[in-house]
């Protein structure tokens with residue numbers, strides 16, 4: 001069989017789309033295989049619908065705060081059905097745009113499930129086959145389901161987006177990104193929220209900021225239980241209860257339980273064993289620094305590889321791979337260092353570079369930390385006393401900035417530019433030499449002692 005394409009991409013999520021677009025731009029004949037909607041997790045079950053809810057939650061909070069400024073309208077609850085329609089229309093426009101752009105780029109879209117029958121050949125659900133010297137696995141991940149009694153009584157993140165109304169009492173099991181984000185936004189939308197985590201929240205973020213975030217959550221009325229061991233869910237007259245090994249009696253009852261216990265890669269039905277593609281101990285497709293698997297011609301990008309499960313990482317990785325395979329850029333590869341990331345908590349929290357703990361482990365006595373705690377003007381105006389927290393982690397005589405950590409309103413929007421600066425290797429004196437923009441929260445980053 002002669003190759004039907006130069007590249008076959010499995011999965012049209014963030015990573016797969018980016019790989020396909022970039023390869024097509026370099027002139028490759030690309031087939032993009034996707035059984036579901038274009039856009040994958042981020043557009044349909046992740047970043048986009050989540051951020052829409054976060055924005056709604058933000059406005060719910062701000063409606064309440066605005067009354068303290070003199071607005072006299074009494075804020076009412078969100079009409080979830082209406083909100084879902086607005087959000088679906090927005091997502092529909094993204095879908096449509098992807099379909100148009102793929103057509104313009106000349107990418108052949110195959111709306112089917114695919115599996116390997118040889119290293120260079122995939123078989124589609126309708127029995128047809130496609131062949132190419134390069135195949136990229138970009139099949140992403142899905143919510144982890146625990147094998148415990150009553151798990152099916154709860155929801156996973158995919159299900160949350162289908163809710164028509166706010167559940168009154170919500171339990172969230174887990175302490176990672178998804179758990180913390182939904183805790184904040186559901187609380188702001190009027191739900192009563194309890195979090196049940198096994199260990200500290202957001203283990204990859206700076207401990208001091210996480211502790212400050214917990215104070216914010218406490219102030220908002222979110223109950224956070226750590227060291228829990230949820231091993232069953234049961235239906236009772238008044239809702240669902242959770243059996244927690246750390247407690248004598250059950251927790252609850254709740255109207256909804258969200259299991260936010262991590263994600264598992266989509267690899268099972270790809271026929272990887274038939275072609276010998278190696279996986280790591282968590283089932284992720286094992287890749288080297290070039291996104292190559294152990295099988296020549298088979299590559300992988302994005303969540304299925306388990307490395308920094310973020311949309312911009314999947315996108316940048318896919319582009320770099322396409323540049324290397326089809327753009328003549330032999331050295332192109334993803335730089336996994338200093339990836340900025342934000343958790344859309346209430347308020348948002350971001351990090352780039354090393355946490356204080358990581359820096360001290362790596363650089364010992366050479367670490368110098370600068371912090372700023374302050375009440376943002378918008379909060380102070382309405383009598384809120386909570387504080388933002390910003391931290392610069394610096395190393396050496398010249399105080400090279402190796403970590404920036406932000407918690408507070410607009411942290412999500414502030415971090416991007418400072419991440420560029422950190423990646424360029426700035427020192428504290430470069431921040432000191434930059435004129436502040438006043439009055440903002442961001443100015444604190446150039447005014448620290």
Ligand SMILES: Cc1cc2nc3c(=O)[nH]c(=O)nc-3n(C[C@H](O)[C@H](O)[C@H](O)COP(=O)(O)OP(=O)(O)OC[C@H]3O[C@@H](n4cnc5c(N)ncnc54)[C@H](O)[C@@H]3O)c2cc1C
Nearest residue numbers: 011013014015040041042046047139140302303309310311
């Ligand atoms: C609730 C939630 C919120 C998130 N929020 C953010 C955020 O704010 N910012 C951020 O950066 N990241 C966020 N993420 C993470 C982000 O969504 C992922 O990192 C990103 O979508 C990964 O892209 P991907 O291309 O690797 O996989 P996916 O987007 O999951 O795409 C994989 C695609 O492969 C398809 N597929 C599966 N099997 C096959 C097969 N056999 N053949 C062909 N196709 C197949 C799937 O249908 C899917 O469309 C969030 C995730 C979740 C769950």
Ligand SMILES: NC(=O)c1ccc[n+]([C@@H]2O[C@H](COP(=O)([O-])OP(=O)(O)OC[C@H]3O[C@@H](n4cnc5c(N)ncnc54)[C@H](O)[C@@H]3O)[C@@H](O)[C@H]2O)c1
Nearest residue numbers: 174175176177178179198260261262263309310342343344
């Ligand atoms: N804002 C963003 O950029 C954003 C938002 C959401 C998700 N994401 C990405 O998606 C990834 C997945 O998010 P996530 O929250 O699903 O996973 P996560 O890895 O961030 O958190 C998983 C949580 O589940 C807990 N857990 C695991 N097994 C458990 C068990 N058996 N019982 C109880 N708790 C258990 C872990 O201790 C952890 O607290 C993130 O790591 C992140 O990369 C990013």
